[in-house]
Each structure stands twice: as structure tokens, then as C-alpha cells.
Amino acid sequence: MTVLTSAGPGPGLRPAGRGIEVTRVGVAGRWRVTRPWPAHLRPIVHSYAGYWEGSVSPFRVRLVPTGRAVVVISLGEPFAQIGRQAHASPYHQVTGSLVAGLENGPRLCDHPGGQEAIRLELTPLGAYRLFALPMSELTDRVVELGDVLGPEAAVLVERLAATGDWATRFDLLDRALTARLARGPLPAPEVSHAWHLLSRAGGAIPVARIAAEVGWSQGYLTRRFTEQVGLTPKTSGRVLRFHRAVRLLTHERAHPAEVSAACGFYDQAHLNREFRVLGGTTPGQLAAARVTEGAVAL
Incomplete structure (x- = not known):
């Protein structure tokens, strides 16, 4: 594992920017980009990271339940298909960024490679506030980000993709999350x-x-x-x-x-x-x- 900080993430990787930690993970040229998120988001966001692949290598992962909702903002190639492991139904094809509700079983995900994305894990009640809809509507489901956030999702993804500086990306995301949180419902x-x-x-x-x-x-x-x-x-x-x-x-x-x-x-x-x-x-x-x-x- 290699850890780099500040603006020196290594060849082939976009500039990291201020306060950013870049970690090389795995053997396929995959990088994980992180920084601490604001204190007011910590009760809502469990984990927060960007990903960048220096090479294009298709991969498959099995996702197991964690008790958290997940948002994946695709800035490069999205997942090709996602489906429940134990179900005979066909895989769900994802065309862009996605939201996954809480799961009670495993899910298989195929990716064509060349991933560039930001992935957030949200506490269930944090997701309830941010999505402003009953979480039961997302249980065991994967939906497009725009189906949850509306037209503002496309605007956010476009702005995130337009900058290669990860600190700026995280600043944009923090502001978007804060704005959604301010008008979201409070759990009982x-x-x-x-x-x-x-x-x-x-x-x-x-x-x-x-x-x-x-x-x-x-x-x-x-x-x-x-x-x-x-x-x-x-x-x-x-x-x-x-x-x-x-x-x-x-x-x-x-x-x-x-x-x-x-x-x-x-x-x-x-x-x-x-x-x-x-x-x-x-x-x-x-x-x-x-x-x-x-x-x-x-």
C-alpha cells in the first residue's frame, strides 16, 4: 500500500489538492482519495472517498449488507450491471450514478474498468434526511441518483466531473450535502x-x-x-x-x-x-x- 498526500498523487492520477490523502489499493492501479468531512456531516456520513483507476480492467465484486445506504457518483465508467446474488431476475443495468438502499442479502456488481467515482456510505437515518423519502422505498433496490435527488443530481455530477482537483470536488459535494440536509425531514x-x-x-x-x-x-x-x-x-x-x-x-x-x-x-x-x-x-x-x-x- 502506498500513501501520498497533498498534490503529489503519482503519475496518471489527477491533482489531489489541499488536505487530501491518496492511497494506492490493490494491484490494478486503483487509488483511493480521502479527506476528513465536516463535523456537521459526520452523524450522517459513515465513509467518504473518491476512487480512480489508472488502468482499464473489468472486475466483479460481491456486496454484503452493512446496515448503511450507499451513493456512488460516477465520474467515469459506471457499473455495467448490478443484481441480487440469490435472485433469478436479470441484472439491473445502471447508466450512471446510483443510490442503493439497505440490503438484507448479497448483491453482485460488474464494472467494465476505468472507474472514477465518489462513494459515500450513509447512516440509514442520515439517508432518510438527505433523500427526503421513506427509506422503505429503497430497501433492496438500486436506483439512479436522479430518481432520488431530481434534476439537481445531473448538475452536481457535471460540476464534479468538470474539475480534476479532488479538494474542489469534495468542497462541491459538502455544500450539496449540507443544502439537502438543511431541508430534509428529521427522523422521529x-x-x-x-x-x-x-x-x-x-x-x-x-x-x-x-x-x-x-x-x-x-x-x-x-x-x-x-x-x-x-x-x-x-x-x-x-x-x-x-x-x-x-x-x-x-x-x-x-x-x-x-x-x-x-x-x-x-x-x-x-x-x-x-x-x-x-x-x-x-x-x-x-x-x-x-x-x-x-x-x-x-
């Missing part, structure tokens, strides 16, 4: 608290306990939570528990038996079943793979 405090409880527990908390804590019935909590998060509290808990297990396996190199105990699975067989359903793989296969922001290279 009870839903925010319920999501906080689930996240803090890594998904390992009974829905009945959450409902009692926020003062709602389980049925009402499920309806409001699903509207604003995109998944039910129970399914959100499964996804968050799975995501924590993936992190322990891939980043901390924990043994599957240790992961089962730490994440609240009944046993290792339960862990294996959840990995097949949510990730389309096994704990061992995922531990051996390179997982970056929920993506497994295939």
Missing part, C-alpha cells in the same frame, strides 16, 4: 434512539426491549422504524450482527467460534447459516477474502 426521536440501541449492541438486543425503552408498541415501532430506516428492527439487528461478525473475522482475524460468542449467535452453525443467507458465502471464505467497504473482490 424514538426511531433515532432505537437505531442507536441496535447499533451500540451490534444488533444483539431484543426488539421488545427496544420498544419498551422508546415507549412504543412493537408493532408501531416496526412500522415507523421500517419507514425511516428501510429494514425492520429485527432484520436490522441481523444485518448489524452480521456486519460486526465480518469485521471481527476480516480485520481482527478472530476465530469463528470466538465470533459466534462475541456477536450473540447460538453456535457456529447459526453463524454459518447467517453468512450464507446475508453474505452468500461462509465465514472461512469471507475471512480469506479482501473486504473493502462491504465489497468482496471476485
